Amino acid sequence: MNKKTGFCFLVFISAAIFLAGCGNTVEKTKTEAYLTIQDDAGRTVALDKKPERIVALSTSFLEPLHEVDATVIGCPSSQMGIPEYYKDIEKVGAVYNINIEKVVSLQPDLVIAMKGMNDKFVANLESNNIPVIVLDMKSYDQVKRSLDIFSRITGEEDKGKKLVEKMDKKIEDVKGQMPKETKRVAILHTTAQDVTVQLDGSIAGSVAKMLGFVNVAADAKPLDDNPDAAPYSLEVLVKADPDAVFVTSMGDMQTIKKAMQDNVENNSAWQTLRAVRENHVYYLPQKLFLLNPGMHYPQAVETMAKELYPQQTAEGK
Known part of the structure; x- marks a missing residue:
């Protein structure tokens, strides 16, 4: 093998290695999750991208979602619990009678379900390739945990932390009196x-x-x-x-x-x-x-x- 041939061979090998590396990088990017969540049903849910079309199956989730700038497109109908800024979004049935076909028709990229109330819908939604996280939100600790999850979903972790700190301080002030x-x-x-x-x-x-x-x-x-x-x-x-x-x-x-x-x-x-x-x-x-x-x-x-x-x-x- 002469010098010219050897040089060309080395260039070819280097290019092949470079392209192979680029291919691996692209594949990794495609498969790497935007966020992985451990929900309150013990499930691990991987979100491929930041959700931009969220359906909340409980009105309890609405205000915490809004506080961290989530984009909510659907929620249950209810006489209580729906803030004014969500009055006009799509309704997906009553709190205890969710219309799952309506939920699917909205093409959400995330559904947030209430543990003990909406668990039965998880399999149906996942069969339609809709990610679902199941959360419990009765106690104050559960509210804070849900707020933390919502802030990570929207990429507003700092905002979520400040909200929790503000709530904690108000409660401690009351207890201190x-x-x-x-x-x-x-x-x-x-x-x-x-x-x-x-x-x-x-x-x-x-x-x-x-x-x-x-x-x-x-x-x-x-x-x-x-x-x-x-x-x-x-x-x-x-x-x-x-x-x-x-x-x-x-x-x-x-x-x-x-x-x-x-x-x-x-x-x-x-x-x-x-x-x-x-x-x-x-x-x-x-x-x-x-x-x-x-x-x-x-x-x-x-x-x-x-x-x-x-x-x-x-x-x-």
């Missing part, structure tokens, strides 16, 4: 037909725990169809004799109060409760304690604290 004492509380959930006891996993139970209140029903056996509630027993409640009773409700407040009177308050044993005798029975606003308060968790914490300590929390403002 409260007396250093332990209060034992009961949390009832009432409808026109039924009364249940709320456990620590419920929204009101979560807020009470954050404030350092002791839920007298914390160790009660949950209902089979609701892990955050237990059967109501006035006898058990009288035995526990809490310092305060909080009531959450679904429906018209006047109707709920009448149902409480008919089902609970007219019982003579109810009148023996210390909380009743000392007028420490409080009805909590649905907006903060029926629906997940999300970004308004500090407001929920302040609302519950003010019921028991109106003077201290007011002075701390």
Whole structure:
């Protein structure tokens, strides 16, 4: 082999190696995920690109998504929980009756589902090549985790961190105004037909725990169809004799109060409760304690604290 031939051969080999390297780089870029998420159903979800068409299957996700600049194109219809800036986006059925065909027709590049409510749609959506993440968002820690995930989805991690820091500070300010004492509380959930006891996993139970209140029903056996509630027993409640009773409700407040009177308050044993005798029975606003308060968790914490300590929390403002 002469020098000229050898030189040409080396050039050819170098070019081949370079092109092969470029080919590998292109392939890696195509297969590398934009973001990999471990969701609350224990699933690993890889997003190929930044989502630009998001459908949220719960109204609880809407405000946190908006706060980190997500592009939401669809959500459930609801009389409560839809911010004004999302009033005109496409609706995909009622919260408890999602129209999955409508969701698919919107051609989203990400669907965010609520754990325990929308899990059944995951397989159908994935069969249509639509990525799905399943999140649980009842407790404050779950709200913060969801906000962190949303901020990583939109590439606004710094904005997400600042929002969490702001919420944490507001909650700590409220807690700092409260007396250093332990209060034992009961949390009832009432409808026109039924009364249940709320456990620590419920929204009101979560807020009470954050404030350092002791839920007298914390160790009660949950209902089979609701892990955050237990059967109501006035006898058990009288035995526990809490310092305060909080009531959450679904429906018209006047109707709920009448149902409480008919089902609970007219019982003579109810009148023996210390909380009743000392007028420490409080009805909590649905907006903060029926629906997940999300970004308004500090407001929920302040609302519950003010019921028991109106003077201290007011002075701390």
